[in-house]
Structures are given as structure tokens and as C-alpha cells.
Amino acid sequence: MRKYFMLVVLLLLASGLGASPALSGERGAVFTAPLEGTVGVSMEVFAAGVLARAAEEGAGLLVFTMDTPGGLVSSMRAMTAAILDSPVPVVVWVSPEGARAASAGAFILQAAHIAAMAPGTNVGAAQPVMASGQDAPEEDMKKKITNDLAAHMRSLSQLRRRNPDLAERMVTNSVSLTAEEALAGGLTDLVAPSLESLLTAVNGRSVLMKGEERVVSFDPSLVVELSMSPRERVLQFISSPDIAYMLLSAGILMIVLEVLSPGGFVLGTAGAVMVLLGAFGLRMLPFNWAGVVLLVAGIGVLVLDLMVGGMGVLSLFGLASLVTGGLILFRAPGGELLNVSMSVIGGMSLAFGIFFIGALFLVVRSHGRRPVSGVEGMIGRRAVVVEELDPDGMVSCHGEMWRARGVGGAVFARGEEVVVSDMEGFTLLVRDSAREGTPEAYIESVKEV
Incomplete structure (x- = not known):
């Protein structure tokens, strides 16, 4: 007991x-x-x-x-x-x-x-x-x-x-x-x-x-x-309208650029992660589908204008679409700052504008350069004879071995320097580099035409 x-x-x-x-x-x-x-x-x-x-x-x-x-x-x-x-x-x-x-x-x-x-x-x-x-x-x-x-x-x-x-x-x-x-x-x-x-x-x-x-x-x-907790901090961070807008905009741009110019999927993967984070932030906010569509359309129009080499009316429409999409991305009554701030919208639009202007400048400048591939890219390049041309042989041009033939049956010894004047299939037609720019070379080029 x-x-x-x-x-x-x-x-x-x-x-x-x-x-x-x-x-x-x-x-x-x-x-x-x-x-x-x-x-x-x-x-x-x-x-x-x-x-x-x-x-x-x-x-x-x-x-x-x-x-x-x-x-x-x-x-x-x-x-x-x-x-x-x-x-x-x-x-x-x-x-x-x-x-x-x-x-x-x-x-x-x-x-x-x-x-x-x-x-x-x-x-x-x-x-x-x-x-x-x-x-x-x-x-x-x-x-x-x-x-x-x-x-x-x-x-x-x-x-x-x-x-x-x-x-x-x-x-x-x-x-x-x-x-x-x-x-x-x-x-x-x-x-x-x-x-x-x-x-x-x-x-x-x-x-x-x-x-x-x-x-x-x-x-x-x-x-x-x-x-x-760290998880709750991340959720609080990405549920901010400003952050969700930036993640979506930058992520969509990265994915589009990856599709147009594949580069090991690094850019595309980063863009996909940013879009997923932005989408999760949208899930926690009363978003407007029209705003999402305008964001995607705006970036698409900017990329299209870059591809056609415009940077004119299309780019203005693209930037306007980005701004409008940010303004109407969120809806429903709530707090005074439950929207994308104008500073963020303006900053993102300015960043996109500078990016596409810079990209267009590089594209236009590349158009003024000498071609680096195809027949046009080979004409005028210098080559070194590695196998006697009589008139056919082998030359080294731009680090590559090519079949070559002397113009007009010209003979060139091994080690001589020649200039590519034309191509026939995969055979280079070459002339003496010492005569390049002389009246005789010009007369020969006219005869070839």
C-alpha cells in the first residue's frame, strides 16, 4: 500500500x-x-x-x-x-x-x-x-x-x-x-x-x-x-510585389535569350528558377493574368525588334507593355503598397532599354565587319603553301588545311605566301600575295569575273 x-x-x-x-x-x-x-x-x-x-x-x-x-x-x-x-x-x-x-x-x-x-x-x-x-x-x-x-x-x-x-x-x-x-x-x-x-x-x-x-x-x-525561419524569410521576400515583378521579368528574358542562342542551358536554367520563384510569389498575392501576359508580350516584342534590327516602334511598344504589366500585375483591395512601385517599374524598363540598345549596337556593328565564314569570309585571307601547287596542292589558311589551286595555272613552291581570291566547292583559288593590290592583280580579278 x-x-x-x-x-x-x-x-x-x-x-x-x-x-x-x-x-x-x-x-x-x-x-x-x-x-x-x-x-x-x-x-x-x-x-x-x-x-x-x-x-x-x-x-x-x-x-x-x-x-x-x-x-x-x-x-x-x-x-x-x-x-x-x-x-x-x-x-x-x-x-x-x-x-x-x-x-x-x-x-x-x-x-x-x-x-x-x-x-x-x-x-x-x-x-x-x-x-x-x-x-x-x-x-x-x-x-x-x-x-x-x-x-x-x-x-x-x-x-x-x-x-x-x-x-x-x-x-x-x-x-x-x-x-x-x-x-x-x-x-x-x-x-x-x-x-x-x-x-x-x-x-x-x-x-x-x-x-x-x-x-x-x-x-x-x-x-x-x-x-x-529561413524558409519563411524566403517566402516573405519573394511575396513582395516588387521582387515578384523583377523575378518574372528577368527570368522570362533569360529563357527567351537561351532559346534564341543556346549556351549550355546556364542562362535558361537561371531564368527558369527565377520564373518559378516569381510564380510562387504570385501564388501568395492576388495577381492579374493580364499583367503577366503583358510582361511576356513586352519582353517578346523587345526580342523580336532586336532580331529584325529595328529598335524603333516595336521597342517602344515593348517597354510600354512592361510598364503597363507592372502597373496592373496585382489587384484586389489591400494595403497602400500592394503594388509594384514606380521606381522598380521605371528601373526595370530602363535596364531593359539599355540592354537592348547595347545589344542592337553590337548587332549593327557586326554587320559592318568583314564576314568571318562562308565564301565571303575566305576571300582575301592569306595562306601558306604546305604542298607545292602545280597547279593543285595544299595550303594552310586560318589554321586549317585546304585544297588549293593557283589562279591561271600558277605554280607556287612550299612555304610561299598566297592570297585566296575565290573558292570552287572546297578548293581555294589563290594568287601570289606579293602581287596583291597591284594593277596586274586587279586585271586578273577582272578576268576571273
Whole structure:
């Protein structure tokens, strides 16, 4: 009986050692994770994983450091829903100095249990725009999208007991505020220049979680820093509209050049990899097939103009197609920067223009050179007799052995230098190089004609 009692005690002790801090009454650690770049599928998946881990390990607080220009509405809604459902208090801290929580980022900031900003940061400009960078295509549709997102922003602000009117104006009027202005307007809860000052201000604060008041309590000496894995970083990188556009454009160009001028498949392989990466980035963004077609057509027209030696109207159409394709490559309402930036479009178009102008210059210059193959390429070349020509024999021309015959039955001894004047099949017709350019040689060439 005593053995059974000891076994039960050991099991209870073991279960107590394995309990999470939240269940054991201990103060949990502080988890921190960055939310940087475009709000998209990759950021959504990363944030969901961080929230799940913080809940599983009984964290006392989760701090998201944010710096985003905006992103997809669908990903923003998924992230705000996950934060609202989190059993761990969540702080969204716009940091470091110079960072912003624009567009979709403003919604995520309002969803946090505690909204904080560092000095020198800003929030707002959450008016819905098309991912191509333009307003919604129709006034009625734009109004519906704006009203829907304004209601979502207002509900988040009311839930967190902030200023819903000012929050709504970020959507309807694209209001943008500094950290100090947001705090004074009741849009955020505090301004903190560092993580240490943030934790000091937050510890012991009361927050509303699922309708119940809860005091935030954690151990500030236990800070667990989470970051994206290499795979997640790559996905976040290629899901940027600018990067996807550059990968697709450069990759398509490489593949076209490989097809036109095979060179060991190195260029084609690199192009295929770039196109695949760009296509994967498109898969994570609401892309427009018309934009993809315009990109391919633009590069095709540029290559066609190069092949026909034009560099005129066709090239202008090709560059215009590249620019238009970049402008309409992405669509659907989202963040203010869910489009290819004009600097990237202009830079890529300029690079393509310089490349094709340079290639055309080389082609035109090569047309003015003396031919290096065929009959035209052989005429005028000097050769050395290696087997006496009487009148037939062998000569060495341009490092190759050729059958040769002296013009007019001329005889040449071994070692003499001759000049190719014509070809008959694979036999070179040669004359004395010493007479090249003399009146006699000219008379002989006229007779041959």
C-alpha cells in the first residue's frame, strides 16, 4: 500500500514539474516577434504560429514589433481574428524609429490588447485601394469596401476602449498620425522608446480579454525572441510585389535569350528558377493574368525588334507593355503598397532599354565587319603553301588545311605566301600575295569575273 502511495506522489510531482507557468501560477515569459514587410500570407502564417506557441508555453505577454506599409485585407482579417482570440495578452509595438503601421498595419495595431508606438513612428493611411495602386474601379464598389473596412476598424477600436471616431477616419479620410498624436487622440495606449520601457509600462496593466478584466503579469527577465525561419524569410521576400515583378521579368528574358542562342542551358536554367520563384510569389498575392501576359508580350516584342534590327516602334511598344504589366500585375483591395512601385517599374524598363540598345549596337556593328565564314569570309585571307601547287596542292589558311589551286595555272613552291581570291566547292583559288593590290592583280580579278 505504501508503494502505491509513493507512486501516486511521484506522478503528481512529475505532472507539477511539467505544468506550464500559466497553470502553475508562475509568471510567464515575454515572447517577442517581428512583423516586418508586406502583410500577406507568409506573415499571416508566421503570426499564427507565434500566437500558438505563446499560448502552448504559457507566455505572460506577447510583443509584436511592427513595421509594415500594408498588405492584403484577407491576411489582415485573419491576423486580427487570431489576436482577438489569443489567451495571451498581445502588445503590438510600432518600432523602431522610422517604422510605420500603415494601411493593414493600422488594423492589426488596433486589434492588440495594448497598442504602443516608438517615437518617430506613424500610423494610419488605411483607406482601401486596389492592389494596383489605384482606387476601387467603381464608386459604388469603393464605397462598399470603405464602409466595410471602416466598420471593422471602428469595432476593433471600441473593443479596446480607444477612440473609434479617429480610428474610422484613418479608413475614410486616410488620416495618418505620429506616435504622439495617436496617443493624444486616444488611438494608442502608450509611447515607448525601448523594449525595457515598454515592459515596465505594461507590467501590471489591466486589459480586457474576451469580456473579462485581466491584469498583465509576466517575468521581464525572461524574454524569448522568435523570428522567421529561413524558409519563411524566403517566402516573405519573394511575396513582395516588387521582387515578384523583377523575378518574372528577368527570368522570362533569360529563357527567351537561351532559346534564341543556346549556351549550355546556364542562362535558361537561371531564368527558369527565377520564373518559378516569381510564380510562387504570385501564388501568395492576388495577381492579374493580364499583367503577366503583358510582361511576356513586352519582353517578346523587345526580342523580336532586336532580331529584325529595328529598335524603333516595336521597342517602344515593348517597354510600354512592361510598364503597363507592372502597373496592373496585382489587384484586389489591400494595403497602400500592394503594388509594384514606380521606381522598380521605371528601373526595370530602363535596364531593359539599355540592354537592348547595347545589344542592337553590337548587332549593327557586326554587320559592318568583314564576314568571318562562308565564301565571303575566305576571300582575301592569306595562306601558306604546305604542298607545292602545280597547279593543285595544299595550303594552310586560318589554321586549317585546304585544297588549293593557283589562279591561271600558277605554280607556287612550299612555304610561299598566297592570297585566296575565290573558292570552287572546297578548293581555294589563290594568287601570289606579293602581287596583291597591284594593277596586274586587279586585271586578273577582272578576268576571273
